[in-house]
Amino acid sequence: MGERIRLQVARYRPEQESEATFDEYEVPCPKDWVVLDGLNHIKDRIDGTLAYRWSCRMGICGSCGMTVNGEPKLTCATFLADYAPGPVRVEPLRNFPVIRDLVVDIGDFMRKLVKIKPWIVRQAEKPLADGEYLQTPQELEEFKQYSMCINCMLCYAACPIYGLDPKFLGPAAIALAQRYNLDNRDDGAGARMATLSEHEGIWGCTFVGECTQVCPKHVDPAGAIQRYKLSAAVESMKSFFLPRGA
Amino acid sequence: MINRHPEPILWMLFSAGGVVSAMLMPALLLLFGVAYPLGWLAPPSHETMVAVLGNPLTGLVLFGLCVLSLFHFAHRFRHTLYDGLQIKHLNEVIALVSYGSAIVGSVIAAYLLWQVS
Incomplete structure (x- = not known):
């Protein structure tokens, strides 16, 4: 040989x-x-x-x-x-x-993954007779890159924050939450917010960016987290200034 | 349901501070710290500067720039201490020192801008 x-x-x-x-x-x-x-x-x-x-x-x-x-x-x-x-x-x-x-032992990741409800949450299902849930290519593009995640956990291994604080929700779980939050067929953003907006959720991230560097499927978890920080901050402001309306 | 804690507002101040200080600080430092003192550009007269600073809009912009930049520093410094030095158990002390110095700095900036206007 x-x-x-x-x-x-x-x-x-x-x-x-x-x-x-x-x-x-x-x-x-x-x-x-x-x-x-x-x-x-x-x-x-x-x-x-x-x-x-x-x-x-x-x-x-x-x-x-x-x-x-x-x-x-x-x-x-x-x-x-x-x-x-x-x-x-x-x-x-x-x-x-x-x-x-x-x-x-991947138990920690599996428990976190379930917490962000990585599936399409519907308030009400429409009757079968009404046909499919249609989606335009632009609507698909909104979340498609996050759907490429294969749960390989390389981002957790690369994340210095997760290394220091295992309570941090972590890159893949947040990117997958965004995969569903940004899907126009999904109504679960409100239900995911409690987990994501915790201190150990998105706010644990200090944007080191290693997760995006190592991702073998070219998902951008660091970008997903920053994007969600803005949504959560806006929601937080709304709930502060409009406590009833938000 | 959103969790109520100060992190979102601190992060917004941090982000806004990052943007404005990245956009305005280098230009201001280049002009007033390098180009005018070294005579690369003809500096504006003292009267002109006093007149510019006397405009409430200038004061407001500079005050905003100082406050946001200071809170950007505070947030980054806090996280650097947390993770860099791994002294998370001093959480409250670090937050008090970081954001406290940003508040003190903001008050000094307000005082100085009020003095010159």
């Missing part, structure tokens, strides 16, 4: 060690291999005990996010050859508790 590259993979086996260590493996490095191919090679051929998450290997499922040479990356979209001659350091996503090896 041709080119090879060394992978330094973080290992954490809670039953035998209290802190993470690194194991080094040498894997093939053809130009079309991604980091995930390297991990699969280790799992299949070298060390079957390595634990990590993956599913679709095509940038859709959002489960193979890891820290590659210090940066949050989808390992299915990160080519080994780009790191030649290596070594490549593969660690679990930062800012999340590690369960085992490269597997992190």
